[in-house]
Amino acid sequence: MRQRVITAVVALALFIPIIYVGGIAIEVTAAVLAVVAVYELFRMKELNIVSFEGIISAIGAVLLVLPKERWFFFLPANVDTFSLFYLTVLLLLGAAVISKNMYTIDEAGFPVLVSLYAGMGFRDFVSARSExxxxxxxxxxxxxxxxxxxxxxxxxxxxxxxxxxxxxxxxxxxxxxxxxxxxxxxxxxxxxxxxxxxxxxxxxxxxxxxxxxxxxxxxxxxxxxxxxxxxxxxxxxxxxxxxxxxxxxxxxxxxxxxxxxxxxxx
Known part of the structure; x- marks a missing residue:
């Protein structure tokens, strides 16, 4: 219990100022947390995040978290970051062709779901702070x-x-x-x-x-x-x-x- 309390106090001491400042600070923090969440899910499944699907899944989560206005302002007005995320889906699906079906659509489903789960949650966390x-x-x-x-x-x-x-x-x-x-x-x-x-x-x-x-x-x-x-x-x-x-x-x-x-x- 003592360790839990100490960890909570330290985490809040670091987290609250980031929340208060907002902007780039909270966006970068949320992106990092999303990548860590992706890593944890890959680790639970005994997959290496330093792999093709692991890196693509982490990138997908980051693309969902970071707002277009600050990080992807160069995109056309009618294109949002979800379009960039979909490119990661296409890459994972394309791996089946490149690997001659050694990497299948079933295997591609896990990293896509993982990046959506982590990415969308932390994306709306950032959006709430932007509000x-x-x-x-x-x-x-x-x-x-x-x-x-x-x-x-x-x-x-x-x-x-x-x-x-x-x-x-x-x-x-x-x-x-x-x-x-x-x-x-x-x-x-x-x-x-x-x-x-x-x-x-x-x-x-x-x-x-x-x-x-x-x-x-x-x-x-x-x-x-x-x-x-x-x-x-x-x-x-x-x-x-x-x-x-x-x-x-x-x-x-x-x-x-x-x-x-x-x-x-x-």
Missing amino acids: SLIILFFGLLIVWATDIGAYMVGRQYGKNKLWPEISPNKTVEGAIGGIVSAVIVAAIYVLIFQGKQDFGHSISLVLIFTVIFSVVGQFGDLVESAVKRHFGVKDSGNILPGHGGILDRFDSLLFVFPIMHLFGIF
């Missing part, structure tokens, strides 16, 4: 409040297993506690900042969406647990002592921010 610091922290607080509420309520009152085949420690009571915690925190936050930030919807609708975001965040956690269980690993990595890997810390975020964007919060 405003208030919006970014709104999403982060929902994720953090859900995690803390689920842990505390689950530990104290948890009896009914939520999904034991995937994550045996999670309980229904904990999941509900996470949702309630997220709604309470979101309500306080929106009431404080509603005069400074347009959340795109009425307060009541934002709180209804918060329930959805909290559920989505917990589902994202379960998805990562399912991936780890499939590959037979305890943690996605060991870059964060006491916490595991980047995916272990950002799994909920990678689901929540794309859904926030889909619901028009930013």
Whole structure:
């Protein structure tokens, strides 16, 4: 526990200033985190990221994360970075021809899915910060409040297993506690900042969406647990002592921010 707390404090001390500054700092950080997430998924599958498909997958994730306006301004006005990402898909598919079908479409599917999963999640994380610091922290607080509420309520009152085949420690009571915690925190936050930030919807609708975001965040956690269980690993990595890997810390975020964007919060 002590190691977890120390790691969390150090990580926040580094992370919060980057979030506050935004711009190039958060874009580069998100791109690096996306590459690390790609590496962790390749590592779980016992594939080498320093390979054709590994490098292409990492490049694909970076292309999705970095905004066109700053990094790819030279592209025609009607072309976005997703078009560049699709070139990586074509390259992976083309490998089947070059390798004379030694590399197949089934094998190409994994690096494409990996780069989409990591790239789109961190892309919308950056997009939220581009909208405003208030919006970014709104999403982060929902994720953090859900995690803390689920842990505390689950530990104290948890009896009914939520999904034991995937994550045996999670309980229904904990999941509900996470949702309630997220709604309470979101309500306080929106009431404080509603005069400074347009959340795109009425307060009541934002709180209804918060329930959805909290559920989505917990589902994202379960998805990562399912991936780890499939590959037979305890943690996605060991870059964060006491916490595991980047995916272990950002799994909920990678689901929540794309859904926030889909619901028009930013």
